[in-house]
Each structure stands twice: as C-alpha cells, then as structure tokens.
Amino acid sequence: MILTVTLNTALDITYRIRSLRPHTTHRVSEVTERPGGKGVNVARVLAALGHEVTVTGFTGGATGRVVREKLASVPGVVDALVPVAGATRRTIAVVDDRTGDTTQLNEPGPTVTSAEWSAFQEAYAGLLPSASAVALCGSLPPGVPVGAYAGLIRTARSSGIPVLLDTSGEPLRRGVAARPDIIKPNADELAELTGSHDPLRATQDARRRGAGAVVASLGPDGLLAVTRFGRWHATPPAPVRGNPAGAGDSAVAGLLSGLIEQLPWPDRLARATALAAATVAAPVAGEFDPSHYQELLGRVAVTGEASAA
C-alpha cells in the first residue's frame, strides 16, 4: 500500500452564501463537509486511481470523529490515524454564490503533546514495512517539532521506502536536508526555500539542497521537474477554469502512483498534470472526473530532455 501522512488533518467545511460583507450577518444556504488535510486528499485521489492507500496522522475531538466517520465511507482508503486529546481543526471555505470567490478561515489544529508525537512515530514505524511509498503532506500542528518531517524521511529511507514531501517553510527546509526522493513545492514555497523567483534556477537549487527530484507546480503553467534522469516541463492542453483547491494534492497522487508503477518521468508528469487540471475543472473542490482526466491525459504536452546516462 501507499502510506500518506497528514499530521494536521482537517474537517473541510464549505459554506455557500450570497456575498461576504465584513461585519454583517450572513445566512449560509448550503453546508458541505469532507475529511481533509493534504495527505487525506492525496489518499482519496490514489484510491480513485485504484491504489491501496493507508492514511495516518493525528485525529481528535468531535471534529476528529466526523473525519473518521467520513473516511470510513471512502472505498480503498484504510484509516490508521493516531488519536490525540485535542480536537482536529476545521477549515471553512466561504464561497460567494455569484462570483465563486472563496474566503478561507483555517483553525490552527490541536496542540500535540510529546507523548502523542512519540505514539505517532511508533505507529508510523509499524506501518512502514507494508508501504511501497510514503507521502508526507501539509503543515505541522502546534507541538510537533519543526524537524518532524526530516525524522520521518530518515526512518523511511533507512527502510528503503521512497518518500515524497509536500510542505512549506521551515519544515520543508529541514525536510529537504534529510534527502527525500521527491518534493513538490509550488512557486511561492520554492522561492521561500531557495530565495530565487526564477522557477528553473530555484528548482535546480532545491535539488542541490538534498531532494532527489524537485517537481515545481506552477499553477496554470503546469509542472517543472528536475531529476537525476533529466528535466521536463509538462503543460495542460489549455487554461482550465475552476477551483485550484486540491489540484496540488492531485498532482502528488499522480507522481506517487507513477513512482509505484515505475513509469518514466515524462509519463508521471503527464499524469500529475492531467489530474491537477481535471481537479481544477471539477465542480466540487478536490474531486475529479475520471473521463475528463483521461481526455486531458492525451493532450498534456511534455517537453525536456533526459540526462546523459
């Protein structure tokens, strides 16, 4: 199975309202809820692609119970979340009905104790022997040490299991130094890591810092990958209108599934790009239509070159 780690899981709530006006009262016309956090989103897409996935990370409180109940109804996803005393955070996306513009409110998440962090590390070590790959995704909740991902990467690598890291800020900086197989920063995260706003230069620099492969997500411009096998740029067939929420997580699922299936890099990138574009186009945030994905897959352009052997 593929193991995805979401230390800061979430209950993602979407509110539809007429139009957000600060300091007034709004009636919410529609409420939707789904389990979230980047690794949970990645797991859902991997399961939809036919892979066996296990999700781990932390969950707690009343919102944690709802996350687990809802996860139980996602076929192909196994729940190996570790309980904490604090409550799983909510994220609230407030969508204006007319324009589709979204205002986001994100709770910080529970404070994790050192005993809970130790319990997680044990659970993680216990799951690794069954894992063919690991994805470490998203922000760290309060109380988890900033070098958490670096430690989890070393544990996986010492067992010979490939690791993808998708985070930002200091956890990314520390994580990269632990030599993950793949990182997938977006343009802002890459610039913060390297100090360079030139995507190619920054991607190359991130690789020199320790990542085996760097796949930069450039929004509508697709994916730019620098690996030891070469460098490529994958672009979607046309600008896609829609909601970019979850597109990066779909790209991660594409990269991981391509890794497991031992696809050549250009095919992995085409898959990741088509999944991201199909996610943007889907009416529900984070979902994708399989037939639209297949249709886009045939039309992604991948340019670049393999390295001299």
Place this chain on the structure above:
Amino acid sequence: MILTVTLNTALDITYRIRSLRPHTTHRVSEVTERPGGKGVNVARVLAALGHEVTVTGFTGGATGRVVREKLASVPGVVDALVPVAGATRRTIAVVDDRTGDTTQLNEPGPTVTSAEWSAFQEAYAGLLPSASAVALCGSLPPGVPVGAYAGLIRTARSSGIPVLLDTSGEPLRRGVAARPDIIKPNADELAELTGSHDPLRATQDARRRGAGAVVASLGPDGLLAVTRFGRWHATPPAPVRGNPAGAGDSAVAGLLSGLIEQLPWPDRLARATALAAATVAAPVAGEFDPSHYQELLGRVAVTGEASAA
C-alpha cells in the same frame, strides 16, 4: 422548574482573526465553542440567577453531541433535548482582533421531519406539568410548521402555565395571535410585526394583537413595557460599551425570573435591563459578571405609571 424551548439549537463558535479580508485566507488565532440558540442562552442566565431550568428543543449529529456534552457541564441546567437525524447547526462569529468587529455566518439548521416534530410535541407536553413558566425562543429550523409556536403557546396556556415568546417574522405574528403572556421583540421585530416604527405605538399595537404584555428591547435605550398593569420604560444608568450578542436573552431571563418570583413589573424591568447591560459589558459574549449586574441593578431608572385598577 422553568422550561426553555430552543427548536434551532446551535453550536456557537467564535473565531479571532487579525482582520477579515474577503477572498483571502485567514489563520484563526483562537477558537471558542459554546452551546447556543436563544433558549439555551436564557437557560444559562436563569441558572446563574439560581433557578432550576430544563432546556428542550432539537439536537442532532456531531454538533448536537458537542452541544449536549457542553450543556452537561452547566450547573443547574437539565438537558431534555429531543434527538433529530439532521445535524445541529453551527454559528460562526468571526471577530477582528483590532476593532472587535464581528462577521456572523449562520448555518440554517437540520430539516426536521413531521415524525420528529410530533415526538417533540409529546416531549413538551410531558415536561409542562413540572414547569412554572415556559420560554419559546428563536427561529424555527426547516421543516417545523410556521405556526409551531402558536400551538405550543396554546398547549401551555391550557395547562395554566405562563408563556414568554421571543421570536420574529411570521412565527411571531402567528404566535402573538395565540395570546402568549409576554413577548419581547426588539425594535426591528416590532416594526415588522406592526408596521410602525414608533416604539410606543408599536408596543401598544402588538399588545392589541394578543400579547398579554409586550416588552420591547430598544438596545441602549433599555426596555419599554406595555402590560395590563401599566406601562414603563427602564433605562440603563449609562451607555454600555461591548458586545450586544446575548443581551436580549439575558433580558428574557430577567423577565422570566421576575415573573416566577412575582416581582412587580418595575422590578422585573430593572432586573432585565441590568442583566442585559451586564451582558453587553462582559468580555465573553453572552456571559455576565454577577457583581456588575448587582451594581447596575441599583442604578437602572424606571419611569412610567400603573394603570388605574
């Protein structure tokens, strides 16, 4: 005991953020949760005044479980809520850190089936024999007939139990026709009911429509009461700065407790006005400081006259 009815209970969530800017992402720095809905707020204040209170209404889903858990820790309040299949609504108050300005997002509440509504009416009839007074508070959730309060008022009156109604719109209009002992509209609700924006005229008109006594809450201008014993105007000692959320519910608790204790109307109005002002001044929405309440109570001015006997 005093029975308070909250058909649309809520989990009231408060988020502190730096400043709300539509269509951007916000990190919530502080999350607080408490059981809410007007009748629940009234019950909490009555319990703080030393009265035995039972709360009924509907509760369901994960948010309903949280409401019940939190209610269990309020001393003096007995939970007689009736389960529904839908989820209790959330209300979210987003408070800007610097200015204290609040943006409110209110979920609509669960849709109540006719079987659930029948179950509630049975539970209500079962609670009435132990009740010395009833407060019917707040909006109706989807599925509950618009004449709901009118029916509940008739049931209570046929058992000789005094009823206070605090709602708005069509449920208020229909409820008033069923002759509740007291209604407590605010200025907007009163204008909507009567078509008049003149507080005294509107209050008198509302009484002619069927209410035994009308107590209009005029915000910083206090309470205006027209009853068969006379008419009075109670004003707080000085303008109170703070959060008006819950002040109306504290006033209802003051009126109900004064009714049970058979206080003269001017004393009931002084108590309700002091409780409302103390609630506005309290740092936590809906709470009040008992010593501040006592201090304000001695300084409320009540003017007016008793009717000729």
